Amino acid sequence: MLDQDNFTEARDIGADLRAAIAAGDAERIAALLDPLPYSEALREFLALPPEARDDVLKLVPVELAADLIEEAPYEMAAELVERLEPERAAEILEELDSDVQADVIGEMDAEDAEAVLSEMDAEDAADVRRLAAYEDDTAGGLMMTEVFxxxxxxxxxxxxxxxxxxxxxxxxxxxxxxxxxxxxxxxxxxxxxxxxxxxxxxxxxxxxxxxxxxxxxxxxxxxxxxxxxxxxxxxxxxxxxxxxxxxxxxxxxxxxxxxxxxxxxxxxxQGVVGDELRSMPTWLRSRRRFAWLSANIVLNIVAASVISAYEDTLSAVIALAVFLPMVSDMSGCSGNQAVGVTMRELSLGLVRPMDAFRVWLKEISVGVINGIALGVLIGVVAWVWKGNPALGLVIGAALALNTMLAVSIGGVVPLLLKRLGQDPAAASGPLLTTVTDMAGFFFVLSFATLMMPWLI
Missing domain, CATH: 3.10.580.10 (CBS-domain)
Structure with missing residues (x-):
């Protein structure tokens, strides 16, 4: 946590920086930003309104402007460069290493990128075009062309x-x-x-x-x-x-x-798309988040429809309401563990979509063991808490089966999404949550319906 002196100093730098920008004092702006660590300089820079950021990049020495661009996430860096005149943008980019140039250019609109490249040295521009053509997570996409x-x-x-x-x-x-x-x-x-x-x-x-x-x-x-x-x-x-x-x-x-x-x-x-920063336009951030959240509304309605189908059972045995979120949440945790392992193995190249059946066999073996153990544990809790062994059997069996289902989905679905060309990191979570919620509610309420005489 910042102490009072540091907080005051940070506030003073921000106020001084805004005053220097308003006065068009390039030397003062550079004197305020240059001594700061890169992260601190970027923080002060991004706290400015967009127009003030443009002024800073136009006024400060090109080396300092390049440092600010390099420190920013690539999506933000591309936005900053796009707002500049192509001549100034080219001057700044030419101070950066070729790999950083390619990353920034790759995030820009094609028309803006070409306008900047046309102002750069022909040989440097050719290197950037070549690097930008490579896939990001390959040697070509990560290399720099400057070689000793x-x-x-x-x-x-x-x-x-x-x-x-x-x-x-x-x-x-x-x-x-x-x-x-x-x-x-x-x-x-x-x-x-x-x-x-x-x-x-x-x-x-x-x-x-x-x-x-x-x-x-x-x-x-x-x-x-x-x-x-x-x-x-x-x-x-x-x-x-x-x-x-x-x-x-x-x-x-x-x-x-x-x-x-x-x-x-x-x-x-977690539903955050791209390099979101709070210094980005509010409507852009809202639109990106809303797309994710609105999709989750639909998925939650689907899960809630299962409860609606068993309203009579839930009304008759109100104790079930206490355990419904437990079953879905604990199963979701097990499924997320499986998702995490599959994503890790995908990133390491240890599994491919064709390995889905082998992955399922590995996960279901863990799911059976943990499902039975967790089912017995929560079943005993339900029995002792509510004094009804039948309730314990319903809740325990539901959790055991839902855990097996959750690890199966968590282990295999990322591979299937990868096979379909979809992003497994973005889509696996919502799909897992919806299915485990829906299945958990179904198992609890359907088992309770079958055992209603022993529950009432």
């Missing part, structure tokens, strides 16, 4: 001179080892920094290089994650179908992609 590379005819001295130069372009290599390519552009070796420092300056790079591990542009994120888990590399060269060096993928890029995917799936399961 040398010819197999170069010497150690040339590399050392490049390292010692003050060329700002070398800042983009992010600690890459020098990669060695032949005349055709095929990577043939990689040189360690220790090897460079201990070798003679006149030595050819081929004398100290080792064969590099390369990955194809279409390698999925799961396999990239495995590679960086197995090897201590900071980066790995990426090659195209012809074996030519086209980029480098860093350990940090893979780690960020894994984290982003995990966060995205978690948000989708």
């Amino acid at each position: 590379q040398f010819s197999d005819k170069d010497t150690v001295g040339k590399v050392l001179r490049a390292l010692a130069s003050d060329d700002e372009d070398f800042e983009r290599y992010r600690g890459q080892h020098p990669y060695i390519v032949d005349d055709a552009g095929v990577p043939v070796g990689v040189v360690s920094l220790r090897g460079l420092l201990t070798a003679k300056r006149s030595s050819n790079l081929t004398e100290i290089m080792v064969t590099p591990l390369t990955v194809p542009v279409d390698m999925p994120l799961e396999k990239l994650e495995d590679i960086f888990n197995d090897y201590p590399f900071l980066g790995v060269p990426v090659v195209d179908a012809d074996g030519l060096l086209v980029g480098v993928i860093s350990r940090s890029a893979v780690a960020d992609a894994v984290l982003e995917r995990s966060e995205s799936e978690s948000l989708k399961r």
